[in-house]
Amino acid sequence: MSEAKGGAVELVELRKRFGDVAAVDGVSLRIPAGEFFSLLGPSGCGKTTTLRLIAGLERPDGGRISLDGVDMAATPPHRRKVNTVFQNYALFPHLSVFDNVAFGLRRRRTSRNEINRRVGGVLEAVRLEGLEKRRPSQLSGGQQQRVALARALVLEPSVLLLDEPLGALDAKLRKALQLELKTIHEQFGITFVYVTHDQEEALTMSDRIAVMSDGRVEQVATPEEIYEEPATVFVADFLGISNLMTATAEGAHDGRCLLRLGESELHAARGEISARGEVRIVIRPERIRVEPYAPGGENRIPGMVERVVYLGSLEQLVIRLATGDVLQAIVVNDGEPKAFSQGVPVRVHLPAEALRVLPERPAGEVT
Amino acid sequence: MARRGLFWPLFALPGAVWLVLFFLIPFYAVLSVAFGTVDPIFQGPVPVWNPFDWHFTTMRSVLEQLRPGQVFWTVFVRTFAYVGIALAGCLAIGYPVAYYLARHARRTKALLLVLLIIPFWVSYLMRMLAWIGLLLPDGLVNRSLVDIGLLSHPHGWLDGQPSSVIFALVYGYVPYLILPLFATLDRIEPHLIEAGLDLGASRFSTFLHVTLPLSKQGILAGSVLIALPMFGDYYTNDVISGSPGTSMIGNQINLFFQGGPQRTTGAALVIVLAVLLGALMSYYLYSTVRASRQPVTA
């Protein structure tokens, strides 16, 4: 058996419509072999459809899918070296765990010994030894999830597609299985295309992430890049709390963008620093510095604490700026007596190197 | 690609062909006979297949007899009256039973369901046979009524009594109404009822303003489901009454088909019946199609 590991997937201008809904609207992606690649986006943005197109369960209306450089247009789903872990697992209720996992091998007329060996091996890898005879309905959610994983992995696909595989599980189990999936990815060395609407999950697990919205890809980048340098308003908004404000840009000065926010003047060192006119600027809550009130100062705006939310090791401050904008700031709860309580005037420092000017892309605009 | 497109249609093909051969074309045969001629020597019906050559004499005379005061008029009016009363009777019995089963029965629910399903699986004519045994002049009903003094002498229940025919229709068809009603009522979320009570409606007004409107679809579908076969029923009437005085449309049609030369008239009468029920049917089809479009929960 010369199973080539990981396969490279390439999507070119992929399109799929259902009636008047453009579920996938011109998606182009290049996923190198062996990568843990995530499709991240809100429900209904076309993630599942993209995955089903790769699996061959839907036929594209336009565009091209290739696997290791070979066009897949004429290959029916059962001939693709791609397997899927379905959103709700789709375990065959009438078959035992063993028979579920052996299903694909039997279709390939694998010998009985080989089936026993491989099913045993993969069940061990997903830690399900001893449950071979159970029916899916006799398993817990986490166990069912592993059977679905084993059933796909046993065929040694070059690409494994996972559609919100942890979506149905509770938070604690999800955390544990995230680690396990990561381990399995490393162990098997194949390409994972992982669909999720949970940004934290995508950030912790992926090598690279494609953020999708309305059937289109907004940004493809590493988790760090996505988090630190969201390319569009949509990405910034979707990836956890970020503070979005509307300001007027007056072009670049010394590699920084000069911005007007109400009465105040700000400098931003990141993003589209040469932009002019009305722009959106963004800053992460943990990058905001909150200082005791004092007038003036560069990139500093006066404000007042509206609310303090205790988050354990952190504290979240909701601050209303003099400009009228409301910001959220995260400060470390280091045991000092609380400096900021409700109603206290403060000075907010928005460091230039943390302040990002977003390109005004109408298509990506989401309010 | 052609194979991909033909795979599922091929499954539907035999069944579709069957329905065309043994449902659609036969119905056309009725038209051809109704608008055909009668063999002058053997008196048998001669179908005319080409609609441009159809004769309308038989149909015209049937329609003439449908005018008030004529023979078929009486039969049609009687049929509508019997079916209407029987349907009301079925609803009066069936709805409370289905309602109790769906809304209130708890421990006994499974048992009740089984007991309600039993008559459903007992052959219709067996159930008629059972009542005939009871209603015979020396049957249990007459003997009991005479014994307790309600009757002085045995009543001829089976001698052409309209009330017996209607009674038998109710007895015969009510099981077919209860199950669809139960299915509808069972699907109503208990929360909705509780919300009704919580919002200050009494039990009865909750029923009137929440349960009843929500089960309207089931009442209509169930009523159509039993009214249609009742309109074509002749055997209930034959075994319970046997008298021309209670004859319904079905009996009239059956009569024409049992005895030789009149099949053309019988076929014309079938067409009239079919057209009448067509309206009722289209409503039923419309409601099932609409119901089947609703999302299915796994």
Place this chain on the structure above:
Amino acid sequence: MKRLRDWWSNPWGRPRALVAVTWLYIAWSIVPIAIAILFSFNAGKSRTVWQGFSTRWYWGDPTQSVLHDPALRSALEQSLKLAALDMAVSVPLGVALALGLTRWHGPGARPVNVLMLFPLVTPEIVMAVSLLLVFVTLYGIQLGTTAQLLGQVTFSVSYVVVIVRGRLLSIGKEYEEAATDLGASRVAALRLVLLPLLAPAIFASLMVVFALSIDDFVVTDYLSSDASTQTVPIQIYSSVRGTTTPALNALATVIVVATLLAVAFAYVVHRRFTAGDEAARGSALREIAAFDV
């Protein structure tokens, strides 16, 4: 008086009026049948006066029992024969049609879908008359067993479609897709995944068709040729008003018991099939009572 009214309409208690109606209805619907069955064991010739217990009308009587009266015996045989044939033809035909209609979305699917509903709502006499006329005038099919079978299949098939389609819709496409994803061809996915999952519905259909066939009177009567193709319902219809013996009750009882056993058997098998599949299990009774379209 007031206490009685409170007891009757206590808002937290059981709705006693409904309980009463329900149990009265059940008694009304079942007791007559029980009495008719009881009289099939009557030792005397009367269908109304109890004369002691015997099995005479089943097999004891050398000329008039179900076993020995040629007319009764042949009616029973014809009923069972038609039921078996009807099941053998309608169920495969209906399952295929249900599969085709749920998975095929072409332009022809809609008319067939509507056509399929028609036999469910057409009064039997209309179907019987039309089949009789088409067989006699156009197809040249001799009346008798073949004609009866063709007629019975025509109304049975739609019930099979309705039952199987219900289950198909609740299964959805996900299992088939999973099978294809794992390398099964379409035919293999159908054989290995879809048909096993449909087994409960197929079983329910078999039972429903059995009951429909056994119970049918109008179509079967119109398409029968002579005494040799009379079935049990025809026998009951033609002799119930005359002077007849409890052998008729015995004949009907045999059919009732056969049907109820078949249904009970189907129910047990259904539960085994769907062991662990709670969704399918919950609908067991309803699928067996499948006339709910």
